[in-house]
Structure formats: structure tokens, C-alpha cells
Amino acid sequence: EDQVTQSPEALRLQEGESSSLNCSYTVSGLRGLFWYRQDPGKGPEFLFTLYSAGEEKEKERLKATLTKKESFLHITAPKPEDSATYLCAVQVGGAQKLVFGQGTRLTINP
Amino acid sequence: GAVVSQHPSRVICKSGTSVKIECRSLDFQATTMFWYRQFPKQSLMLMATSNEGSKATYEQGVEKDKFLINHASLTLSTLTVTSAHPEDSSFYICSAQQETGDLLYNEQFFGPGTRLTVL
Numbered sequence: 001e002d003q004v005t006q007s008p009e010a011l012r013l014q015e016g017e018s019s020s021l022n023c024s025y026t027v028s029g030l031r032g033l034f035w036y037r038q039d040p041g042k043g044p045e046f047l048f049t050l051y052s053a054g055e056e057k058e059k060e061r062l063k064a065t066l067t068k069k070e071s072f073l074h075i076t077a078p079k080p081e082d083s084a085t086y087l088c089a090v091q092v093g094g095a096q097k098l099v100f101g102q103g104t105r106l107t108i109n110p
Numbered sequence: 111g112a113v114v115s116q117h118p119s120r121v122i123c124k125s126g127t128s129v130k131i132e133c134r135s136l137d138f139q140a141t142t143m144f145w146y147r148q149f150p151k152q153s154l155m156l157m158a159t160s161n162e163g164s165k166a167t168y169e170q171g172v173e174k175d176k177f178l179i180n181h182a183s184l185t186l187s188t189l190t191v192t193s194a195h196p197e198d199s200s201f202y203i204c205s206a207q208q209e210t211g212d213l214l215y216n217e218q219f220f221g222p223g224t225r226l227t228v229l
Contacts, residue, residue, distance in 0.1 A: 036220070041223070042222055044154070046219055096142055096144075103153050
């Protein structure tokens with residue numbers, strides 16, 4: 001069975017304190033790994049798609065990396081507005097659907 | 111990026127009534143749309159995959175007679191919760207897959223969600 005596990009479940013940082021969120025996966029035939037940001041009461045906002053091990057993508061203070069077993073979302077010098085739940089999802093084999101992890105609730109204190 | 115809308119954003123209904131939620135892709139065509147449900151502090155759970163012009167594919171444990179899905183055009187899918195009960199109260203989110211012509215690079219964009227409360 002395809003599984004996606006995110007850690008930590010929740011993370012509190014001070015403004016400017018860099019850290020990383022982890023997404024580990026056990027799937028048969030990864031087609032793509034997706035990162036989304038979700039604010040309370042809203043739908044997920046697309047951040048990145050990674051397709052192969054070694055791939056990296058950046059957007060402002062966020063950088064996503066991918067290995068054969070896991071993905072990291074690195075956040076550099078975060079600001080309070082980066083507070084949100086970050087969701088990782090995988091798309092497997094010939095399927096179009098996404099399998100989501102439980103998410104990491106990130107809080108950045110000013 | 112691609113924009114997906116949902117209507118209504120919030121709905122409150124009495125137990126036993128039916129509720130229809132619309133999902134539209136505003137600036138692209140989506141052959142495939144997806145419906146998710148999210149309970150408080152939990153992740154998204156896929157309910158069904160909606161394909162334009164054909165029957166939806168439901169995930170295990172999702173009642174197809176209770177959650178009716180129609181994908182009548184390349185920009186619109188609807189989810190109807192029939193005979194709603196309090197346990198159906200949840201946050202319903204749709205997504206639409208923007209097809210780039212390369213099956214390896216299809217990305218999903220999500221709507222803002224619909225908060226359903228059944229009294």
C-alpha cells in the first residue's frame with residue numbers, strides 16, 4: 001500500500017530560524033511528489049512538483065528536494081506569514097490521484 | 111497559476127436535505143477533477159475521481175449513491191450530497207488537473223473549499 005508520512009506533525013519556529021520539513025514515502029512507482037501550502041479554512045495552494053531523485057526547486061524562502069525515499073521542504077529565514085500547514089502528496093504509477101500525508105503545521109513566531 | 115473556484119463557500123442545511131457543490135476550472139480545461147473531504151486537523155481524503163463525460167470512480171468506503179458526482183463539461187464538476195446527515199459535515203475540496211499534453215507533467219490545482227454544516 002502506498003504511504004506518505006510527514007514529520008514533524010507540528011513545528012514552532014522563531015522568525016528567521018531556518019528548518020526543514022520531512023516527507024517520507026513508500027510507493028510503487030513514483031510519478032511525482034507535490035508540496036502544497038494550506039491556510040485554515042482554505043484549499044491547498046500549489047508550491048512545487050518534483051519528479052526525480054536529485055531534483056530541487058525553489059520559491060522565495062522555500063526549497064524542495066527529492067531523494068528516492070523522501071522529500072524535504074527547507075524554509076530559510078521564515079516570516080510569520082509562512083505560518084500554515086504544509087502538505088506533501090504523491091502521484092503513483094498510472095494513477096492520476098494524489099495520496100496525501102497528514103501535513104506539518106508550521107507556526108512562525110515574530 | 112491555474113484557478114479553480116467552488117460554490118458555495120459555506121452552506122448550512124437541515125438533516126435529510128440535499129446539497130450541491132460546484133467546482134469550476136476558470137482558465138483551463140480539465141478532463142479530470144477530484145473531490146476530497148477534510149475533517150478538522152486532518153489531511154485530505156480523496157472521495158472520487160471525476161472524468162468528463164463518464165462515470166466517476168469512487169474510493170473504497172465512499173457511498174456513490176450518497177455522493178453524486180457529475181462532470182458535464184471540461185470546466186465544471188458537481189458534487190451532490192444527498193439526504194445529508196450531521197456526520198456529513200465537513201470541508202469539501204475539489205481539484206482540477208491541468209493537462210499539459212505530457213502525461214508525466216499534469217499538475218492539480220485546488221479550489222478554496224466548501225464548508226458544509228448539517229444540522
